Amino acid sequence: xPERMKPYLPSAxxxxxxxxxxxxxxxxxxxxxxxxxxxxxxxxxxxxLAGIMEQRQDLEIRVRYLRTNxxxxxxxxxxxxxVLGFADPRxxxxxxxxxxxxKGSAPAA
Numbered sequence: 001x002p003e004r005m006k007p008y009l010p011s012a013x014x015x016x017x018x019x020x021x022x023x024x025x026x027x028x029x030x031x032x033x034x035x036x037x038x039x040x041x042x043x044x045x046x047x048x049l050a051g052i053m054e055q056r057q058d059l060e061i062r063v064r065y066l067r068t069n070x071x072x073x074x075x076x077x078x079x080x081x082x083v084l085g086f087a088d089p090r091x092x093x094x095x096x097x098x099x100x101x102x103k104g105s106a107p108a109a
Contacts, residue, residue: 066079
């Protein structure tokens with residue numbers, strides 16, 4: 001019996017490898033059928049990048065106003081109060097408590 005199977009053994013191994021690689025090409029992590037997941041992740045990352053870029057632009061503007069050659073007195077006073085925790089006696093301070101965001105919940109739009 002093993003003598004009759006010898007010519008078919010390499011073909012069976014090769015066919016098994018081809019089938020395995022074919023399945024992986026379709027359903028693997030980088031396969032053809034997982035393209036929509038990559039597209040969704042790309043869209044999420046692009047939205048995250050846009051938010052970070054917006055924050056960066058805001059911070060760059062605020063830093064520009066804190067430099068000595070173009071110092072904004074209002075911004076400097078605001079930052080000093082925030083860092084030191086002081087308030088002017090004439091100021092009205094309204095504290096707003098925000099609910100703590102739970103992990104995994106989406107913000108309301």
